[in-house]
Amino acid sequence: MSGAFDAPTVTWHGPDAADRPLVMLLHGRGADETGIIDLARHLPAGAVYAAVRAPIRSGNGYAWLANRGIGRPLAESLDEVMAWFRLWLDDVAPAGRPVILVGFSGGAAFAGGLLLADPQRFAGAAILYGTLPFDAGVPTSPSRLAGVPVYVAQGETDTVIPRELLDRTWHYLLTESGASATARRDPGGHAITTDTITGLGDWISDLLRD
Template sequence: MSAFAEPVVAWHEPDDPQRPLVVLLHGRGADERGIVGLAGHLPAGASYAAVRAPIAEGGGYAWFANRGIGRPVAESLTDTMAWFRGWLDRVAPAGRPVVLVGFSGGAAFAGGLLLDEPDRYAGAAILHGTLPFEAGVPVTSARLAGVPVFVAQGDADTVIPRELLDRTWSYLTGDSGAAAYAHRDPGGHGLSAGTVAELGAWLSDRPAVTGRP
């Protein structure tokens, strides 16, 4: 049994189990209300769910305990990923496509989920965050072979350590084998209108989201 409470979920519209599911994962110290509005700027055709992270922190919530910015404690990440999968398996059983969209701490969490089970997801967007290196999930060559991944970073981001941003960019666009779409923004640690537009276009190109071939 999980030590965490049942997930708090904000749906952009009532869920339609016949549609693909896009899960929005907020940043550290925020909550589901701060990211569910992103769905209004993304393509129709999917159900959009914003999930609240399970660990209370700083007036908001976090996806894992940290040993430094962008560096999850491995045991904590393992526990919260198991908790998340328990919810996901109920709302998206086998056969329902799932795309993860994570911002900042949510990006690290999305990356952990994707690296742990690459075949479970129809794609993931890693927005202004790092993958969870040295946190118990595999970061091996070709681990994400063929998996659609959108990675966006801000050139002026001073929140996530630059070495982690650079390592994430290099791995996702290279050794991971992912079908990566990479977008750089001149701004800092936040989603610009340009990044949101690029994300929407990327999702529109995903047959798993739109149902188009």
């Protein structure tokens, strides 16, 4: 693996199978792949689930992006990590294999960056309790995600991600982007709820049927 980072550390939920869609689970800042892979136990059969460890050390865990403040990634960092990730992804999921992104918090910003940079590459993306990477070098123009399935979930009392960024993400995904959006807001804060997991599972099931 070329570039500034080592080859990804990946945890799989069951064996890989190249003829099945791949769901990528992307953890938040300060965490790693071992926590978010547990989501796969609650999600539909019919897909392969994999969690990749982000490449940048952050506290006791890892981060996808260097930033200039919470939810505000640096463009050069986003570009560098996306290039690293794509090298790995293009090997395990060549063109023609559906790939669904599921990102939580910092992983949501990274998933959003991947999707905005190349909307046709992905079968859909779930942006969970996080912001899109606005003003970080990826397009957020009107109709950029026209027809792309997106699942967005937020906590009404989230105090981790700045509210202005959560609101901007919500507005863009549900209106300007043109995405085929499924959205929910939970009464809680910055944590994935049971209802959100249920909704995510239903959304993935719909994608697997298409």
